[in-house]
Amino acid sequence: MKVLASVLGACTLLALATPARADVSSWAFVGAGPTAFKQEGFEMKLDPALSIEAGMGTTPSRPIVVGGLFKFHTLFGDGTDLALALRVASQGFATGRLGLAIDAGPYRRFWGEGSTGGQAAVVLGGPWGLTLSVGGGLGSNDARHFAASLGVDFARLTVYRLSGENWFPNPHPAYRPN
Helix, strand or coil: CHHHHHHHHHHHHHHHCCCCCCCCEEEEEEEEEEEEEECCCCCCEEEEEEEEEEEEECCCCCCEEEEEEEEEEEECCCEEEEEEEEEEEEHHHHCCCCEEEEEEEEEEECCCCCEEEEEEEEEEECHHHEEEEEEEEEECCCEEEEEEEEEEEHHHHCCCCCCCCCCCCCCCCCCCCC
């Protein structure tokens, strides 16, 4: 009898529950640009680089979106730096319009002399997922780097895009303002 009462009570609570909506922001960026870096025992060097970033954050319905990223920064001819970052972004950035984000967190370099340190970037997001990122970092073994990359954020270009809807509608955006 107690089991039946418990099951009926749980079913009643589920029937009374209101619908929930758990929208998130996400980022999927690919870009390229120059990276200047120096490490212990080496002169300052300039390499072409490929940046790949993926992550997710809080709902884009708020004016400020907070989330996390995995970052891969490949310096052609040398190696790849891996990083984790906390991202604080404007709603415009998260929804594929004009906006700004700031990324900061630790990185690890496994190539050359190796390095562990911190990195940060200022990211300008434009319509259609266009993204310009400028940043740098400091690490162990006297490592320093400065990078700029221009690319496209495919999540902000597709499912989160709210720009250009007057002539190219996004039929099913992940978020639409009320």
